[in-house]
Amino acid sequence: xxxxxxxxxxTSPSVHRESKRMLRSAIKRRDYMLLFLVILWxxxxxxxxxEDYVLGPDxxxxxxxxxxxxxxxxxxLRQSDLVKSAWSDFRLDLCTTSGKVLDSTESIVQATLxxxxxxxxxxxxxxxxxxxxxHPVKTINVNERDNIYQTDTGPxxxxxxxxxxxxxxxxxxxxxxxxxxxxxxxxxxxxVICVPTAVSEQISVDHYSxxxxxxxxxxxxxxxx
Numbered sequence: 001x002x003x004x005x006x007x008x009x010x011t012s013p014s015v016h017r018e019s020k021r022m023l024r025s026a027i028k029r030r031d032y033m034l035l036f037l038v039i040l041w042x043x044x045x046x047x048x049x050x051e052d053y054v055l056g057p058d059x060x061x062x063x064x065x066x067x068x069x070x071x072x073x074x075x076x077l078r079q080s081d082l083v084k085s086a087w088s089d090f091r092l093d094l095c096t097t098s099g100k101v102l103d104s105t106e107s108i109v110q111a112t113l114x115x116x117x118x119x120x121x122x123x124x125x126x127x128x129x130x131x132x133x134x135h136p137v138k139t140i141n142v143n144e145r146d147n148i149y150q151t152d153t154g155p156x157x158x159x160x161x162x163x164x165x166x167x168x169x170x171x172x173x174x175x176x177x178x179x180x181x182x183x184x185x186x187x188x189x190x191x192v193i194c195v196p197t198a199v200s201e202q203i204s205v206d207h208y209s210x211x212x213x214x215x216x217x218x219x220x221x222x223x224x225x
Contacts, residue, residue, distance in 0.1 A: 077196070077206070080173050099222045108149050108221045109142045117224040120151050120181065122189050124217040126161045133158070135181065137221065151221075154180030154208075158191050180208055183219045190214075 067075050083090045099119065102108045111118060118137035123130070135156045142149045158179040169175050183189040190213045197207040 078174070080171050097224055099224045102221045102223055105147050105149060109144055109147060111221075111223045112140055112142045112149065113144065119222040119224055120153060120183075121220045121222060122181065122183065122214075122217050123219075124189075124214055126159070129159075129161050131159060131161075133181070148184060149221075150182055150184035152180065152182050154178070154192075155194070156181055158193065158212075178208075179212075183217070186219045187217060188213060188215045189217045189219055 067073060102111055102118075108118075118140065120133075120135055120137050122133045125131070133156060135153060137151055137153055139152045140149060141152060155178040157176040158181075159175050160177060161175060165175050178194040179191040181189060181191055190211065192208045193210040193212055194206055194208050195210045196204045197209040198204045
């Protein structure tokens with residue numbers, strides 16, 4: 001969990017010295033997790049302080065996450081660029097292995113209980129695009145008595161191929177979001193997408209909170225030999 005690029009807090013007249021010290025230390029050390037926890041604590045206690053001064057009841061504190069060095073400006077939520085601008089050399093080495101599609105709920109449950117390595121695959125069509133998502137099954141729930149299962153795995157990358165998102169993207173990679181995937185049948189899958197999520201009127205964090213159901217999928221569980 002991380003802070004949004006810019007976080008704004010309004011304060012109350014009551015300010016504690018400890019929150020001031022911890023917040024100043026977190027900003028100085030770029031410890032953004034500590035900074036996030038201090039902000040939550042300070043907000044719940046209606047106090048906040050920063051740098052070398054105490055904020056008054058009508059002041060606003062904006063916390064920004066900078067790149068290193070700071071002359072590069074603010075750290076964006078996501079960043080994409082050409083490979084040649086980041087590395088002098090780049091290649092992908094794909095490893096292949098054999099496996100078999102588990103074609104029944106019974107076989108999926110049995111393979112899970114026998115601790116086999118499993119791979120999930122979701123295929124679907126979205127406008128002019130065909131999407132195929134493959135990922136290891138890190139977490140799966142099964143019930144041998146009722147003969148049911150459900151994957152629960154992430155994060156994976158999920159494309160948003162809506163016309164609005166495609167129009168906004170300068171590069172195709174910018175249409176992908178982090179998400180968790182879940183399905184318990186071959187015909188549809190649900191994803192929980194990481195998006196800026198408000199935790200109060202003044203604070204938002206990046207969190208898996210946006211649900212998206214995709215129908216007419218072709219889901220499969222593959223047992224890796």
